[in-house]
Amino acid sequence: MYYQLLSFIPFPLSIPPIPSHPIPSHHQIFSSPKQIHPKILSPLPLPLMAFSILCIFIFLTFSTTPSLSDPRATQAALICTNTSAQPSDRQVFVANFLAAIDAVTPLVSAQYYGGAINGSGNTTVYAFGECMKDLSRSDCDLCFAQIKTQILRCLPFQRLIRGGRLFYDGCYLRYDDYMFFNESLSGLDRTVCGSSGFVGGNETLFRENVGDLVRNLSLEGVNNGRFAVGSVSRGNLTVYGLAQCWEFVNGSDCEKCLGDAEVKIGSCLAEQEGRVLNSGCYMRYSTQKFYYNSTSGGQPGHGGNHLAVILASTAAAVAFLLIVAAISFFVWIKLAKKRRERKQLGALLFTVNNSKLNFSYETLEKATNYFHQSNKLGQGGSGSVYKGILPDGHTVAIKRLFFNTTQWVDHFFNEVNLISDIHHKNLAKLLGCSITGPESLLVYEFVANQSLNDHLFVKKNVLQPLNWEVWNLYRLRRLCEVVDPNLEGKFEEEEANRLLQVGLLCVQASAELRPSMSNVVKMLKDEHHEIPQPTQPPFLNSSSVSAEISSRDQSETYHSRPQSYTQSSGNGISESFIEPR
Template sequence: MSSSTLLMLILIVSSLKQSLCEPRATEAALICSNTTAAESDRQLFVPNFLATMDSITPAVARRGYGTVINGTGNGTVYTMGECMKDLSQNDCNLCFAQCKINILRCLPFQRLTRGGRLFYDGCYLRYDDYMFFNESFSSVDRTVCDADDFVGNRTLFKDQVSELLRNVTAEGPRNNGFFTGFVSNGNLSVYGLAQCWESVRGSGCVNCLESAASRVNSCPPKEEGRALNAGCYLRYSTTKFYNNSAADAPAGNGGGTRRRAAIIASICGAVACLLFVAMVSFFVRKKIVKRRRVKKKLGGLLSIVTKSKINFSYETLERATGYFHSSNKLGQGGSGSVYKGVLASGQTVAVKRLFFNTTQWADHFFNEVNLIKDIDHRNLVKLLGCSITGPESLLVYEYVPNQSVHDYLFGIRQDGPPLGWEQRLKIIRGTAEGVAYLHDNSKLRIIHRDIKLSNVLLEEDFTPKIADFGLARMFPEGKTHISTALAGTLGYMAPEYVVRGKLTDKADVYSFGVLVIEVVTGKRNNAFSHNSQSIFHKVWNLYGSGNVIEAVDPSMKGKFPEEGAARLLAIGLLCVQANAELRPSMSTVVMMLNGERDVSRPTQPPFLNSASAEFVPFSRPDSCTQSSGNEITESIVEPR
């Protein structure tokens, strides 16, 4: 695209009316399916679900709606998302970003729910295991009436609502399934919005709106009412809640309004065309640049590796692992499989085979080799070498015999004796020292981005070693944060990173806090579970009542110092505070763990309120200059 065209595009866009910054990210209803997946289907369904979440975001950002299908057989996931047509694109992005986070409440990974739909007043998101795109009705359709009664002439109010709903059913189908308007007698106005989803058209839309209007007509004398159907959404209110000024004429008298709307639509169409051309040019160029960057990275690494002592031949590592025999497989993560191997010298090693079926494999390899090849700390797994010249990229680490903390608490080592207090304390202290070294003491400031139980391996004496640096990022000096695609594991990712894509060292602090609470309580963090109470909620309530030691893992049978346990849980709560600025640095955490620093009183963790375990969405940014949902369109997110 020429510079003159870009300049014209910038002038047009800058002249448009700014977003009202009212994304209406207010939850109307979350409806989770009763259908659950078998254990054998979980490995197929979860990645496909996450893939549809990735794909649906650019579609919604591009045109306000989208449908995605991913997978085959029992693992197929169907997903659709849509914003209300009166929202600006920025408000749509903000609303949909929160929608994506909250829909996870229907996806507890211990009991996989195969369907969920989330209605916000500004947007809608649904996923399921069958083709539902053209559905107008379902057995879980709802009518939600406001709690507050109208104060005034209720007979007149009901008549106003009925007139508005008649206008909805008359004008909505003629306007591509969308309606905004109001009825007024001078003293009383009732406002309404209705929208059929883009995949529901014709008689399906007509029938859906008629049903919605009929059911919501039972809400008066309530001041507000909503109909939440599979194929459409309808809302009335005594307060004007929709955004487009073109709808400010009374409903039913919209001739001039429709003409203005047609003019605006023509202008928006021209702008959209220019934006589309600009976007295509941008993504084509981005793809070319990315290919060059990957080639440059690997070319530079090849030169470094072949001239260094860390170079292994592919054949050597193939023989060491018994040609990657399944009996030598130690585990599998988001970036590759790990195998036990024995070199010709007799040294036991761990060999990771990087997956080539993801676009991020070059970044993983570059991170592991270039970022951490010179890092040496007793609580970090040492990289011994790599192979880059064979049919696949391999990484060689020191072998850590006792597997992971996750295996001891929840996995294959669970049948053995439970971890004792001193072992848990040693794990927490060592992990803290390893993360603090990455943040403050290494030659490069590094954010790990995936601190979790399965990435903390244990020596025979239970010395912890942090592993898997595939998602690590260098944190330049003088930067307050870096913006990056969303990556990590659900339940461990800091809220400001999930919602706004802002990455700082406090994201690792948050993940460490989750790890501390899980190790001390012996329970998983279920912050994204729809039916299970978050361990944050339990620990926070017990802390507030002065009984926090009741949260300690009962398998230790009281064999722990109560004051020390309470102190550890308080440190965990400090690390998972919703406000990132209030979280301590990892070096301060180490001093707290060693008794060299007092533990201050924590504030409330995210995702819950003080009265219930409900997931509480983040409030919208204060101004339009805040980041939007676009920052989390590319994701590398693993289930728990």
């Protein structure tokens, strides 16, 4: 149904184009006999636009009477290509797309078809639209107003998809990145069969009727100005059909397209209706009459109630523009984020974005259910640790650092890059980090069950627990005596001494005295790198040294270890905190 207007709207309308990017100078419109160029008006504020739309619909509701109409604005198929424009061309491509669609609209309204070309090079947009020739002018405008809003489902703004075609039963709209106006067939052509099988009659006769109908449509469509409708009745069975070639498809190509459609539609003969949607033509049959159904007056070329059409088209156009505005807003947010990252990372941006160590903040945030308390594994001196599940299903431990690294992001990322290469059974592997969000995050492998204290200090089989006797042995130059006896002396003493001495440096009481991880890596990898002397823990004295060494020499058994307490969670992982005696 559509509404026939009885009176006059008492206020003017101004419809803004969104976004307001400059339109490229290369602009071609296919129209005859007069060329119509798109016109840019000053944008209205969003609240005023919304108020105008509300006034239109209130006015239409109370000031109109209904009359029967059938714009056939039902989707037959939406086909989107898999090619996209370069992100760097986003602004120009979107501007060209909008200009091309806007240019086609008045041409279709004036003459039932129209084509336009906007832009140059890789951002050129070719657009074409056409209504079925049996529609009244008002039905054509209504159908095309709706199809323009739905072509956006091909995501030309979000994903910069460069081609899409949308078939309605009353009109057609396509945009692409090449000149397709006279194309008859393509690899994206479709055959769409109905979902209701033929019942209640002679199936053989039905098939014969459909066959005769589409054969006649194919012949008449070529000879009758690229358009034909008709029906075939035999017995108690009647089938109705329509065939139309698009305006720029010439005679021989139209014949080729409709001939192809006649063959393809044979696959639908078990159903009550079927359609062939080719690049250059459209064909449909049905057991129900679907053409020339308008009783609103104004058959093709005879005008009609233009004001009602304008209002309906305006409402659809405003809806289209609001969709564009919403999409543009989200695109703006994404671009603003990228600008912030460029400002924050500078020359490091390319390295970070192409590194396997880089995780987006949004991905890690979702992996932890936005750092929900139920996913918290524990808390240490530098941050809280959460369990997270990445999109690929891998479980990780994500640490939220209490300090932010934005002031020294290059140093932080280089440290992460260096440490991630370290592999040790007693170290949770560092998988990467996030440095582009509002806080700094580290991503570790998830080690289920037990704590680091359990792995290092709890006796398992014949393994001996470690304690501060290590320092005492270091002073006596007997550091290798703490090496696991299961090795039976099969190790390099000098290497063992270096590893243990580095370990003592890392557990010094003063954090300022401990080496950075980059220096630790250098000391472990470079045997010529000088290792500083560690300082004595403040809670040890000479008497404890003598007592523990004597005890060990007598029994060869460890009798003491530092106290510890463990904070754990139901997720099965914990952090241990060592206290001095």
